[in-house]
Amino acid sequence: MAAEVSYESVEEESDELSLMCEDDLVVYDRIGKRCQREISRGDSLLVAMEAVGFGPKVMGWVTRGKEQYGVIDSQLAELKSNTKAQGEAVVKAKALLVAGQGLYADIAKDMESVADRDVYISDAVDAEDTSAHTEVYETRGA
Template sequence: MASEVTYESVRDESEELSLMCDDDLTVYDRIQERCEREIGRADELIAAIRNAGVGDRVAGWVTRCMEQYQLIGSGMGQLKQHTYAQDEAVVKAKKLLEAGQGVYAGIAADMESVAERPFYVGDAVDAEDTAANTEIFETTGA
């Protein structure tokens, strides 16, 4: 069953989403640090393999692993950029929601004052209303 969407629920969800973005950025930083650490280890290991004369095949394996860490590390930059943009969009939307809520609160107050009036301005009888029975309607040609 769907829950009721209210101003408070949307505000709470936006705050939760902002916190999730912050958590994601922390995780991305940890992954980036891990990638950099593993790339450094791979460089050292490749140098040790070549010095030991183990062979190019083993060095190739380590190089491919290092390239994967480099690929993951470069992807973290894009993820961070998109997460920053998402967080900024959430903050902006929340500000717009709060500003809009103020506008709607003003409109609601106006509507309440209108509802309390004994009559509406539009209810007044004008000359057009009193002359409606004498209007001539012309048919248009085909």
């Protein structure tokens, strides 16, 4: 079943989308900090493992894990950029909606004032219109 779309529902949705974008950016920052922390811990672990004499296979696992955190961190930058752009687009669209609604509200108000008048443009046919076919036209210079 389709939801009813109204000016108010679109306005509420745009507010919710803006809040969601802001919340997402906070989460991305938190994930990014976690990635940086895990990369740093991986570096420390690799140094400690090398000092103890762990083999390349185990150190490779840590290195790959560290690289994966690096990939996630680098992808977050693009995700944050896209989310920020989406949030800005929502704000811009809402501003256009509000501006358009104001424009149409003014037009509607004007139309209501026209409807309140007794006479605007009469659709009534007057005698001149009904007798036009019987009129006699004289030629010039006759």
